[in-house]
Amino acid sequence: xxxxxxxxxxxxxxxxxxxxxxxxxxxxxxxxxxxxxxxxxxxxxxxxxxxxxxxxxxxxxxxxxxxxxxxxxxxxxxxxxxxxxxxxxxxxxxxxxxxxxxxxxxxxxxxxxxxxxxxxxxxxxxxxxxxxxxxxxxxxxxxxxxxxxxxxxxxxxxxxxxx
Amino acid sequence: xxxxxxxxxxxxxxxxxxxxxxxxxxxxxxxxxxxxxxxxxxxxxxxxxxxxxxxxxxxxxxxxxxxxxxxxxxxxxxxxxxxxxxxxxxxxxxxxxxxxxxxxxxxxxxxxxxxxxxxxxxxxxxxxxxxxxxxxxxxxxxxxxxxx
Numbered sequence: 001x002x003x004x005x006x007x008x009x010x011x012x013x014x015x016x017x018x019x020x021x022x023x024x025x026x027x028x029x030x031x032x033x034x035x036x037x038x039x040x041x042x043x044x045x046x047x048x049x050x051x052x053x054x055x056x057x058x059x060x061x062x063x064x065x066x067x068x069x070x071x072x073x074x075x076x077x078x079x080x081x082x083x084x085x086x087x088x089x090x091x092x093x094x095x096x097x098x099x100x101x102x103x104x105x106x107x108x109x110x111x112x113x114x115x116x117x118x119x120x121x122x123x124x125x126x127x128x129x130x131x132x133x134x135x136x137x138x139x140x141x142x143x144x145x146x147x148x149x150x151x152x153x154x155x156x157x158x159x160x161x162x163x
Numbered sequence: 164x165x166x167x168x169x170x171x172x173x174x175x176x177x178x179x180x181x182x183x184x185x186x187x188x189x190x191x192x193x194x195x196x197x198x199x200x201x202x203x204x205x206x207x208x209x210x211x212x213x214x215x216x217x218x219x220x221x222x223x224x225x226x227x228x229x230x231x232x233x234x235x236x237x238x239x240x241x242x243x244x245x246x247x248x249x250x251x252x253x254x255x256x257x258x259x260x261x262x263x264x265x266x267x268x269x270x271x272x273x274x275x276x277x278x279x280x281x282x283x284x285x286x287x288x289x290x291x292x293x294x295x296x297x298x299x300x301x302x303x304x305x306x307x308x309x310x311x
Contacts, residue, residue, distance in 0.1 A: 014179045018186075096182035097226065098206070099189060100233050100271065106226060113222045141260050144222060 001043070001052040003083045011086040012093040022079040027056040028064055029076030029120065033153040041080075041156035045088070054080060054156060077120025077151035078104070084149065084158050085116060102140040114145035126152040130159045138163045174216055174223070181209035181230070188237070203238035210234055211247070219254040225261040228254075233268045241293045244269075 005026045009016045030039060038053040064072065082105070085091040091107040091114055103115035117137040119129055133148035140146055146163040172180070188202035210231035217224030228251040235244040248265050251257060276292055277284035283292065 014175065014182065017179050018183060093182075094223065095178040095226070096185045098185055098230055098233055100268065101226070101229075106222070141264055142222060142226065143258075143260060 001050065001087055002038075003041075003052050003054045003080065003087055005054065005056040005079050005083055008079055008083055012082060014093050014095070015082075022075050022082070023056070024059055024063070025067075025072045025075035026079030026083075027059040027076075028061065028067070028072050029122075029153050030054065030056065030156065031059060031061055032064060032072070033122065033156075035153075035156060039156045041158055043084070043158045043160070045158075045160040046162055052084070052158065073120040073122055073153065074118075076153065077149075078118050080120075080151045080158060081116065081118040081149040081160075084160070085114075085147070091116075101142070103137050103142075103146070106142075106144070112145065113142070114147055115140045115142055116146075117148045118151070119149075120151045120153060123154045126150045126157055126159050130161055134161045134163055172212065174213065177209055177213045177216075181206060181213065181227075184209055188234070192237070200238050203234045204240075207231055207234035207238060207240075214251070218256065219251065219261070220256040220258060225258060225264075228257065229261060229264045229268060232265055236268060236272050239296055241296075 005023050008023050008026075015022065027037075030037075037058065038055045041052045041054050043050045043052050082093065085107065089111075090109040092109065094106040094108045094113065097103050097106050097115065101115070103117045105116045105118070107114045107116055115137060117133045117140075119133050121129055127150075130148055130150045133150055137146045137148045148161050148163065150159045151157070152159070184202065184206045188199060188206050191199035191202050210227050213227035214224060214231050217227055219225065219228060228247075232244050232248045232251065235247055248269070252262060252265060273289065276289050280289065280292060283289050
């Protein structure tokens with residue numbers, strides 16, 4: 001599976017006008033952790049393990065001096081996660097959800113709609129974070145598929161769990 | 164081009180606009196910025212426009228209706244939020260789950276206020292917070308606590 005972060009806006013046309021530069025944050029978060037493109041990432045989706053290659057266009061790390069550390073992590077995680085769900089099953093961004101909806105994004109594909117909650121970790125236990133995020137998205141009351149995705153940057157990983 | 168045509172924004176465009184506005188409002192909220200109120204007003208405006216062009220029975224329409232109520236409340240406009248909620252709850256096609264979500268928005272706001280003003284919550288005076296805030300806003304004052 002190839003996850004080309006620089007193609008994010010082709011996968012999700014509604015992100016073209018989105019002010020946050022998710023692609024840039026994804027690149028910076030990966031480079032900040034010492035990785036170069038392409039980076040191999042472990043993918044564990046509902047317990048099934050595979051490998052993905054994350055590709056991106058290199059960014060100037062000096063940009064990190066101007067950006068909020070946590071924001072880069074969270075936006076970078078969104079770039080990786082939104083790329084992943086598109087490549088995995090054709091999910092496309094419909095719109096952002098408010099925090100009270102207990103998920104970050106409402107997405108659509110030919111099967112219906114899905115609420116996705118995304119988080120990123122620079123270090124630490126992404127599996128523990130996935131449990132937290134699954135509990136959070138489980139509170140989303142919309143009649144849609146629900147998915148939590150945690151992106152680890154230290155050792156590139158994508159953990160996804162359906163609720 | 165007529166004014167009407169100029170003002171016509173598609174659902175796709177509104178999806179993008181509301182996504183941008185939500186992100187901005189949440190960042191300003193996290194920072195405790197007084198500009199968050201205006202940002203939530205913008206979110207509310209887009210959510211209301213989405214609600215106006217989508218079916219109450221659909222996913223998008225349900226999200227927009229609850230979003231409009233929640234954003235209006237977050238902007239500190241309780242009376243307007245209650246008015247919107249009454250209008251949306253009067254739509255017979257609105258699913259039960261979305262009706263419950265509208266009610267939950269107000270309960271969550273009451274819980275939030277109780278955390279910020281525990282003394283008022285203990286004495287059953289939380290309703291006064293909304294009155295004080297409305298009064299301050301009517302006088303053009305922005306000194307009221309952001310938490311309210």
